[in-house]
Amino acid sequence: MRAGNHTPPKSQRTRTPKWRRTLLAALLTTALTAPLSAATTRLQIPAPAPAALPPITATSLRTTLQKTYAANRANATRAAHMAAAHGDTHRAAADRTLAAPTRHLLTFDGRGAGQTTEVLGDLAHADHIAVLVPGSDTSLDTYARFHKAAVALYADLAHRAPRDTRTAVIAWLGYETPATVSTTVTSTTRADEAAPHLRAFVRQLRAATSARTHISLLCHSYGSVVCGRAAPGLDADDIALVGSPGTGADSVKALHTNARIWAARGGDDWVGVVPHISVDLFGTTVGFGTDPVSRPFGARVFDAADADHSGYFTPGSAALANLARITLGETSEVTRA
Known part of the structure; x- marks a missing residue:
């Protein structure tokens, strides 16, 4: 290499793009080969359909908000019972936590x-x-x-x-x-x-x-x-x-x-x-x-x-x-x- 020529070697010039391509390839490979058993198990957890409630409006927000909270807590309680009966104690505990009187749920769907x-x-x-x-x-x-x-x-x-x-x-x-x-x-x-x-x-x-x-x-x-x-x-x-x-x-x-x-x-x-x-x-x-x-x-x-x-x-x-x-x-x- 002649004196004064500061062009970096090809390996240095391409290091960052190659690193990014490698990372992306690893990410995609992992994603494509990841087991799906956990997701499948989650989809099998039984729960009631969401409570039938009116959409949020200026009137409902100020007059029926507490009823909405109560209805969704009751739904979460039923979901907890169904999850427990299904043998999923972790989900049952999560549902029970959301069903506590101090929780304010606008919506709830345990399925x-x-x-x-x-x-x-x-x-x-x-x-x-x-x-x-x-x-x-x-x-x-x-x-x-x-x-x-x-x-x-x-x-x-x-x-x-x-x-x-x-x-x-x-x-x-x-x-x-x-x-x-x-x-x-x-x-x-x-x-x-x-x-x-x-x-x-x-x-x-x-x-x-x-x-x-x-x-x-x-x-x-x-x-x-x-x-x-x-x-x-x-x-x-x-x-x-x-x-x-x-x-x-x-x-x-x-x-x-x-x-x-x-x-x-x-x-x-x-x-x-x-x-x-x-x-x-x-x-x-x-x-x-x-x-x-x-x-x-x-x-x-x-x-x-x-x-x-x-x-x-x-x-x-x-x-x-x-x-x-x-x-x-x-x-x-x-x-x-």
């Missing part, structure tokens, strides 16, 4: 992996509402960790909100989440199925609350893909993407929403090493496109310090404080990355 929508706070009179959208491997069997995140946010809001400002947090498990190790977690398929339901829920919530109510969506991991697919026409003030592998869109503009878009990734979050690509593979789009915390995407990137993938709702963390500020509409107080 299969299960779905529920839970309220923390006084929804009928809330000035600020946060809707949490979970990521992969969230079901009734793992719901406790999702509920823990909602509790942490609600506690932070209660501490941070100005006097006479009322808040509510909604834990929205309104879709069948993909397994972390599965073919579905690498594509937008589950998100495309979930998006209309999330959009309809937020639309009903907006119609049932005051026009001045501030509604934020806080979307974690694969939940950010759901929020991205639901974004067009989604009547929210703010959408925050945390630990996001992508949204299926290349930019904020491509989300086609009037909501403010926020994004954050902690320094210890493994999602940071996932390739941000989108390719067609066997008739399915694999990957979720542009990194939401990158400059080209165009989101308002906020500080999440050294949060790991499960740490965005850790009490006392920078990420949780900023999510609470976004929920309260205190956008000027959000610390930027």
Whole structure:
């Protein structure tokens, strides 16, 4: 090599693309060969059909909310009995927990992996509402960790909100989440199925609350893909993407929403090493496109310090404080990355 020629060897020039291709190949191989026995078992759990309840309206929100909560708790109790009779003690315990008098369920469906929508706070009179959208491997069997995140946010809001400002947090498990190790977690398929339901829920919530109510969506991991697919026409003030592998869109503009878009990734979050690509593979789009915390995407990137993938709702963390500020509409107080 001549002096002054600083062209790197070919192996160095191609190292990063090759590493990304290798990681993607490993991810896809694992997903394609993962056993499905656990998912099959979940689908066999018997449970009653959901309680027949009217949709959320301004009238029902203020006059029949307690009846809705009671009906869904009763349904969860029946589901617990059926799961116990089926021999699934873990699911029976999860259902019983949700059936406790202190739990406020807008919806409950104990069939299969299960779905529920839970309220923390006084929804009928809330000035600020946060809707949490979970990521992969969230079901009734793992719901406790999702509920823990909602509790942490609600506690932070209660501490941070100005006097006479009322808040509510909604834990929205309104879709069948993909397994972390599965073919579905690498594509937008589950998100495309979930998006209309999330959009309809937020639309009903907006119609049932005051026009001045501030509604934020806080979307974690694969939940950010759901929020991205639901974004067009989604009547929210703010959408925050945390630990996001992508949204299926290349930019904020491509989300086609009037909501403010926020994004954050902690320094210890493994999602940071996932390739941000989108390719067609066997008739399915694999990957979720542009990194939401990158400059080209165009989101308002906020500080999440050294949060790991499960740490965005850790009490006392920078990420949780900023999510609470976004929920309260205190956008000027959000610390930027």
